[in-house]
Amino acid sequence: MFRATRAQQEIQGFLGIRPVQVAELELEDGGGVRPGPGSPPVTHGEVFVLVRRGGRPVGTLLGHVPEGADPRTVLAGAAARLAAAPAPAVRGSAVVPATVVVATRERPEQLARALDSLLAQDHPDFEIVVVDNAPVTDATRDLVTRKYGERVRYLTEPVPGLAVAHNKGVEAARGGVVAFTDDDVVTDPRWLTELTAPFAADPGLGCVTGLILPARLRTPAQVLLESHGGFAKGFAPRTYDPAEPPADEPLFPFTAGRFGSGASMAFRTDVLRAVGGFDPATGAGTPARGGDDLYGFVRVLAQGHRLHYTPYALVWHHHRETWRDLETQAYGYGAGLTACLTALLVNRPGLLPAFLARLPRGLAYARTLTASREAGPAADGAPGAHDDRTHAWPARLSRLQRRGMLYGPLGYLRARRALRGVTR
Known part of the structure; x- marks a missing residue:
């Protein structure tokens, strides 16, 4: 049979x-x-x-x-x-001037949706910078100049890679805070106000991250990803302080994915510039496949600045739609994580003793992170606070994530080599 x-x-x-x-x-x-x-x-x-x-x-x-x-x-x-939960406390009205950077490549329809939502922000003092990364057509330039005119600044970065594009935006930023989101999101009208407000309240903050929820759950891939937490980090604000490492985070600060994601993040501009921005050999569009946002989080923490997560800064993310997308995503996330760790050790060798001390627990954490998961009740505090994991997480996706982790350091070194060839 x-x-x-x-x-x-x-x-x-x-x-x-x-x-x-x-x-x-x-x-x-x-x-x-x-x-x-x-x-x-x-x-x-x-x-x-x-x-x-x-x-x-x-x-x-x-x-x-x-x-x-x-x-x-x-x-x-x-x-x-x-x-029955207590109402969230309302922050003061201090305004921090901000620059919002959106890196994009050949996705004008999605970009237009994202820009429309950004122009509806209630923040009173911000600018928008679009960085067109290694374009092959004039579609993005035409969209920005035709539809948005002087409301959006347009820049071109010929070297491919998300980190390189983000660094271009950091160089051009005029605001005291530089915020980042993606071209496949819709931002909540209060996103930028909520994302920048913590900087006014805490001079020691170097970075703030926000909440990411699914805009649509129309395909099996989108539902599967969100049923296992998606990109959300919960609904409790939290501050991470390198001077007082969190007791429940024994791998701190190397589990940077727990702090947030690049679709909703902001940095104090002078702090991000002081640490050299994002490592250009990381991020989508490079052989490293990802890790640029994680690198930024850890670099800022390693410089002694605090990082704050706020669930009130919301963006709606359009998750990838197909099984093949999930395969690519699983491999890329694994590669991006270890590429980020490699970048940190290359650029900050002083982190090596702390990294080695956490390595045994880190390997156990990696096994748990990449394990296939059966359907059933979610653990308390699961990202997104879902009631149930209604669908099993396939073993194939777990294997791809592990393969990506093994590849990540090599991918990072390849990306560095490719950049040297570009800059010669």
Whole structure:
């Protein structure tokens, strides 16, 4: 009798994942349910819900709306536990002038969506810089000059690589804070205000990261990624201080992926310049495949500056859509992590003793990070605060992530060599 292989079973399970609606629910002032960015009105079925209180994110839930039921009534009932939580404290009104950098390459339609949301920010003093990275057409230049004119500055960086493009933006930044987001996001109207406010409150902060949630969950790949936490880091603000290493982070500061992601991050401009910006041999578009954001986080912490995570600075991210995308992403994340660690040790050899002291625990952490995971209840405090991991994480994706980790140091060295060839 024919018996399906493990790989075939994983693919069959993946293809059986059904779409999930994305919505927002406001708990105060009789607020209703509204669809997520670019989503249709909420109907019956599974719904991933961002719950807000006074406009600020306080949690997410996965709800089910029966056919014929009122979505607001059903989802508000499911959110009752979040309604009892204390209201988020409101920060002061100090304004930090900011520069927002968006690096892009040949994705004008996505870029236009991102820029439209950035121009709707409620922050009173900011500029937007688009860095067109190694363009092969004039599509991005034409979009920015035709549609956005003087509202958006356009720069070109001929050397491929996300870190190189970001460094171009850092050089051009006029604001005291330089913020970064991607061309595949929609920013919440208060994103920049919430992302920059902590800098005014704490002069010792070097970096702030924010919340990233899915804009759509229409394909199996998007649902699978988000059911295992996606890019979110939870709904509790947290400050990481190198002078007082967190007791629950024994690998600090080398587990930089726990601090945030590049789609929602900001740095004090002079601090980022002082550490040399991002390592140009890291990031998407280079043989290293990623790790530029993680490198920036650790470099700032290693210089003695604090890093703050705020769940109130929200962007909606358009997750990749196919199985092949997930394979590429898993390998790239593994490679980017170890490429980042290699870059840190190359550029800051003084970190080597601390790295070696954490290496045994780091290897155990890597095994856990890349393990295949069965469906079932999520651990308490899981990223995104999902109620359940409703889908198993395929072993193939775990293997690809491990292979990426093995490749990362070599990829970084190849990227450095390629850069030397460009600059000669």
